[in-house]
Amino acid sequence: MPLSPEEEKQRGLTRERLVDAALALINDEGLEGLSMRALADRLEVKAASLYWHVRDRRELLDLLAEGLLDGVPRARRGGDWRRGVLATGEALRGTVAAHKDAGRILLEAPGAFERSHTFADLKAHLVGAGLQASEAGDVALMVMTYVIAGRTSSESEPAVEAGGEPATLAIDSGSHGVVVRAGNSDMQGLFRVPPDQEAAAPAVVRGETVVVRRTRGVGLGQIELNPRRPWRFKVQAPTWRTVLEVGDLDVREVHIDSGASKVECFLPPPRGVVPIHVSGGVVDVALHRPKGVAVVAVIHTGAVKLKLDEFSTRVAVFDVHWQTEGASASRDRYELDVSSGAVKFSLDMYEAKVARAEALPAESKPVGKVVSALDILLDGVEARTRQ
Secondary structure, eight states: OOOOHHHHHHHTOOHHHHHHHHHHHHHHHOGGGOOHHHHHHHHTSOHHHHTTTOSSHHHHHHHHHHHHHHTSOOOOOSSOHHHHHHHHHHHHHHHHHHSTTHHHHHHHOGGGGGGSHHHHHHHHHHHHHTOOHHHHHHHHHHHHHHHHHSOSOGGGSOOOOSSSSOEEEEEOTTOEEEEEEEOOTTOOSSEEOOSSGGGBOOEEEETTEEEEOOOSOSSOEEEEEOTTSEEEEEEOSSEEEEEEEOTTSEEEEEEEOTTEEEEEEEOOOOSSEEEEEEOTTOEEEEEEEETTOEEEEEEOTTOEEEEETTEEEEEOSSOEEEEOTTGGGOSSEEEEEEOTTOEEEEEEEEOSSOOOOOOOOOOOOOOSSOOOHHHHHHHHHHHHHHO
């Protein structure tokens, strides 16, 4: 019996075709556009057909990460171990740069790292330098994470100009335990994180947007933003336990998306009219503003457990219009919009000094030649092997 056109397409569907189509979809639409339905439409098959090859989106991301790492050119073996590590890292960097959102894909599927020839090559170079195999494996993972999440040299990251159009920080879906605060005024890039991955909130830069995705690690992960730029903030859903300590930044907008939970935000004095939107389905948001700051608020019918300074209600049975004294006439104010379905929202004032998580060490000004963090790491390898 001849096969139908649909059956012909399904029979010709392979993992390789699936990965190629998924990468093409991401190059066109970005990682946010990747879904099983969108991928099925691109392949012109039924979505159910994809589940013969992958269980879910998580396994698909693992396949995409493996596909990306399989495409990293292999550096020539032999010669100096350090040059070999740098060449392998540069090959990985080139592959990440060549594919839209490749860094985000790889950081979401770190299990693929150790299965790649890139990891094997880095580990071999580091064993050749004199490290034990377990040490070499750990350092190889650090090199890969650094190259994927950041840049391999400080010269490749342009300095941030003061002022200008706002940059955006997006706390990505699935993130938990992210602390955001202002960095030092002499920062060169848009952001920085501590070198300890457990204490970091991993991020990638997409144009003028810093995307944070912290799905692993305990406690709180930190990220610092350049205070010379104005910022917009978007807490995407679902996320949990986000702290925006942005009282020392120029904040232009805050959007807390449906599904976000347990968000705390320390605001600065506003510059102009600054909108803050809290979507329905957000749970447990606490906003703190400096004393004397003007706020105009609209709380829509159906918002639950509200407290705005001294005003409180269990349920908004009609739209609540609230403002601080003279706020509507103030040129510098926050305009707050809380949607129906938001649960447990509060707004209050705070003094300039509040109890906050411990700040990252201040950046020291470079003396002499500026080197990358990767060079510093490899200097440590050399010191270790001389012991």
